[in-house]
Amino acid sequence: MLARMVSVVQNVAIDCADAYGLARFWSEVTGRPQHPTDRPGDPEAQVMLAEGPILHFNQVPEPKTGKNRLHLCLRPETSRDEEVERLLGIGATLVADRRNPDGSGWAVLADPEGNEFCVLRSESDRAAAGAAGS
Numbered sequence: 001m002l003a004r005m006v007s008v009v010q011n012v013a014i015d016c017a018d019a020y021g022l023a024r025f026w027s028e029v030t031g032r033p034q035h036p037t038d039r040p041g042d043p044e045a046q047v048m049l050a051e052g053p054i055l056h057f058n059q060v061p062e063p064k065t066g067k068n069r070l071h072l073c074l075r076p077e078t079s080r081d082e083e084v085e086r087l088l089g090i091g092a093t094l095v096a097d098r099r100n101p102d103g104s105g106w107a108v109l110a111d112p113e114g115n116e117f118c119v120l121r122s123e124s125d126r127a128a129a130g131a132a133g134s
Contacts, residue, residue, distance in 0.1 A: 011046070011056040012072070015064075016113050019045040019057040025112055026055055028090050029074070064114050072117040073106075080107065080121045087119065103129045 016022045020038055023045035027034045035046040047055040076083035080099070084107045088094065095116055096108040107119045121129070 009053045011054040012070075013056045013058055014115060015060040016057050016115075017059065017063065018113070019043055019059040022111060022113055023047050023055070023057045025091055026057075029087060029092075029111075030055075068116045071115070073120055074117060075120045076122045078122060078124075080119055080125050083122070084109065084119050 014022065020034075020040045020042050023034050023038060026047045030047060030049060032047055032049050035048060038045040043059040045057045047057075049055060074083070078086075084094075087109055091112045092109040094107065095110050099105040099107055103121070103125060106121070108116055109119060110116050
């Protein structure tokens with residue numbers, strides 16, 4: 001019998017103009033460290049996530065020109081709204097507010113280079129909505 005072959009996702013690569021600077025932003029977003037050898041001006045930098053693939057930032061000469069075809073979705077440990085405010089305070093921008101009056105939905109933000117990402121409801125937000133509906 002042949003062994004089943006699979007591939008494991010090693011990293012999520014993000015093209016950017018400033019690899020170190022963007023990795024520093026995402027390090028603050030995730031609370032996870034950059035690779036210990038990363039230095040300002042490096043053409044590549046990484047954020048070492050606790051679980052899952054590494055965030056790998058790769059400096060490229062061309063600017064971002066359109067909407068991401070792939071994006072990260074974040075589930076915060078605090079409330080979604082508190083996390084949106086924190087991220088705006090460290091350099092993110094609000095792209096689209098998809099939050100609903102009943103507490104459902106998400107916020108679409110962009111990092112300092114314009115890469116979109118979503119902030120979903122936290123587990124505590126979801127639990128509170130379930131309790132309120134009971």
